[in-house]
Amino acid sequence: MTAVDPGLDIKNLGKARSTGPSVQDLLEADTRPVPASLQDHSYELQGIADVPKLRYTSHAFAALENEFMWTKTWQMACTVDEVAQPGDHVVYDVADQSLIVTRTKDGSIKAYYNSCLHRGTKLRVDDGRVASFRCPFHGWRWDLDGELVELPAEWDFPQVWQQADSCLPQAQVTEWCGFVFVNLDPDAIPFEQVASKLVEHFGRDFNMSNRYKAFHAVKEVPANWKVVMEAFAEGYHVIATHPQILEFAGDANSEYSIWPESPFVTRFVNGFGLQSPHLGNLTEQQVADAYLAFSARAARGAVEVPEGSTARAVVADVFRSVMGPLYGKDLSQTSDSEMLDAHLYHLFPAFAPWAGTGQSLVYRWRPGPTPDTCFMDVIRMMPVPEGKERPAVAPIQRLRLEQKWTEAEGMSGLADVFEQDMANLPKVQLGLKVTAKRAKKGVSFGVYQEARMRLIHRHIDNCILEGLAADGRSADELTPFVMPQG
Numbered sequence: 001m002t003a004v005d006p007g008l009d010i011k012n013l014g015k016a017r018s019t020g021p022s023v024q025d026l027l028e029a030d031t032r033p034v035p036a037s038l039q040d041h042s043y044e045l046q047g048i049a050d051v052p053k054l055r056y057t058s059h060a061f062a063a064l065e066n067e068f069m070w071t072k073t074w075q076m077a078c079t080v081d082e083v084a085q086p087g088d089h090v091v092y093d094v095a096d097q098s099l100i101v102t103r104t105k106d107g108s109i110k111a112y113y114n115s116c117l118h119r120g121t122k123l124r125v126d127d128g129r130v131a132s133f134r135c136p137f138h139g140w141r142w143d144l145d146g147e148l149v150e151l152p153a154e155w156d157f158p159q160v161w162q163q164a165d166s167c168l169p170q171a172q173v174t175e176w177c178g179f180v181f182v183n184l185d186p187d188a189i190p191f192e193q194v195a196s197k198l199v200e201h202f203g204r205d206f207n208m209s210n211r212y213k214a215f216h217a218v219k220e221v222p223a224n225w226k227v228v229m230e231a232f233a234e235g236y237h238v239i240a241t242h243p244q245i246l247e248f249a250g251d252a253n254s255e256y257s258i259w260p261e262s263p264f265v266t267r268f269v270n271g272f273g274l275q276s277p278h279l280g281n282l283t284e285q286q287v288a289d290a291y292l293a294f295s296a297r298a299a300r301g302a303v304e305v306p307e308g309s310t311a312r313a314v315v316a317d318v319f320r321s322v323m324g325p326l327y328g329k330d331l332s333q334t335s336d337s338e339m340l341d342a343h344l345y346h347l348f349p350a351f352a353p354w355a356g357t358g359q360s361l362v363y364r365w366r367p368g369p370t371p372d373t374c375f376m377d378v379i380r381m382m383p384v385p386e387g388k389e390r391p392a393v394a395p396i397q398r399l400r401l402e403q404k405w406t407e408a409e410g411m412s413g414l415a416d417v418f419e420q421d422m423a424n425l426p427k428v429q430l431g432l433k434v435t436a437k438r439a440k441k442g443v444s445f446g447v448y449q450e451a452r453m454r455l456i457h458r459h460i461d462n463c464i465l466e467g468l469a470a471d472g473r474s475a476d477e478l479t480p481f482v483m484p485q486g
Contacts, residue, residue, distance in 0.1 A: 053442020068467030
């Protein structure tokens with residue numbers, strides 16, 4: 001147990017909150033019925049001890065993550081639309097693993113290990129559609145069901161042709177809300193159990209199955225995957241990084257949910273249409289003007305906030321009038337919160353979908369070839385307009401380290417906000433290496449606003465400890481990096 005400052009008020013740790021209305025206060029004042037999922041809020045203290053900086057910079061710790069965490073968790077590999085027809089396939093690479101996610105002839109989706117059973121050659125490098133999977137090295141070929149159907153010079157491989165294990169090995173696969181998830185662990189806990197709160201909330205209030213992938217960009221970022229993921233897990237950084245939104249975003253009074261009954265799912269809600277508690281008092285008209293000037297969803301022209309009304313109510317009505325016809329939907333009874341606020345869920349380890357009306361963003365993070373780099377995906381899921389054909393899936397735009405989000409065609413004004421984050425992240429990665437804090441220290445998370453990040457680190461440790469134990473290896477391998485319990 002980490003020593004605790006005797007001056008700390010232990011009984012009230014994690015209970016302090018910013019001034020200004022809470023998210024639940026905003027929901028109570030909503031002009032429309034609010035989905036039950038948004039009222040489902042819970043918080044659990046995750047401790048106060050520093051997080052060891054080596055978790056972000058060490059090759060040894062990254063190797064433990066690769067071996068025991070990325071191979072044991074559910075990860076979003078693609079959308080169902082991307083593997084709509086037999087032979088359609090997506091190559092999902094994570095850490096040092098690779099899977100071919102494909103649609104078979106009987107209509108099922110399978111995920112094969114992307115490795116020839118002869119000498120290990122990667123069978124597929126790119127996404128596409130094929131009738132079978134043929135090794136480019138020696139020509140071994142498997143059909144869409146994973147059965148070996150061609151073996152050149154088969155007379156020289158009597159030990160292979162007749163063996164049942166000549167079929168391509170498979171990972172676990174499941175479909176949820178229009179996405180395909182994979183897990184390399186044959187004994188993994190079912191997805192619906194791990195993602196129970198996500199399944200409950202989206203199944204009841206935010207179903208995304210009738211959406212299509214309208215935009216997808218993936219960028220290599222010069223920072224550890226956790227550094228990048230954590231930048232999108234809290235609103236604490238808004239005051240310094242995104243000051244242009246303070247006039248209409250309740251950053252410091254955002255809500256962070258941790259559900260003990262569903263510990264692998266958390267949520268971050270940032271209210272919009274109200275001023276930041278960091279600012280002096282603004283009028284409702286000033287808040288509305290600032291929000292509408294910033295938003296690409298707004299109709300152009302002045303909008304008046306009537307006496308006794310609020311910026312939230314007025315701007316929500318503006319968005320209903322614009323987005324309803326755009327998506328071919330009746331939004332007249334959709335809550336202000338769904339129209340305005342950012343509801344960002346997170347499924348451990350690295351899948352983060354937004355809930356709400358209109359476009360839904362989805363984030364995904366994967367480790368890079370070193371602890372100092374990672375890959376971040378940004379996906380925009382748009383509603384299929386009623387009575388319209390399902391649009392084609394947007395191609396993936398791949399951005400190199402030196403490229404900016406603004407170079408991704410179709411990312412809109414969000415790219416400028418992302419670039420503000422990107423300016424910080426390499427500095428964070430470098431700073432973690434030069435900090436004077438001892439190796440066992442390094443990152444001091446907030447007790448409430450950054451509690452979700454601390455929980456994610458605990459999940460990583462649990463994966464590693466379980467893996468070490470299953471392999472008969474010592475827990476001492478984790479000791480230099482382990483999360484303190486205090």
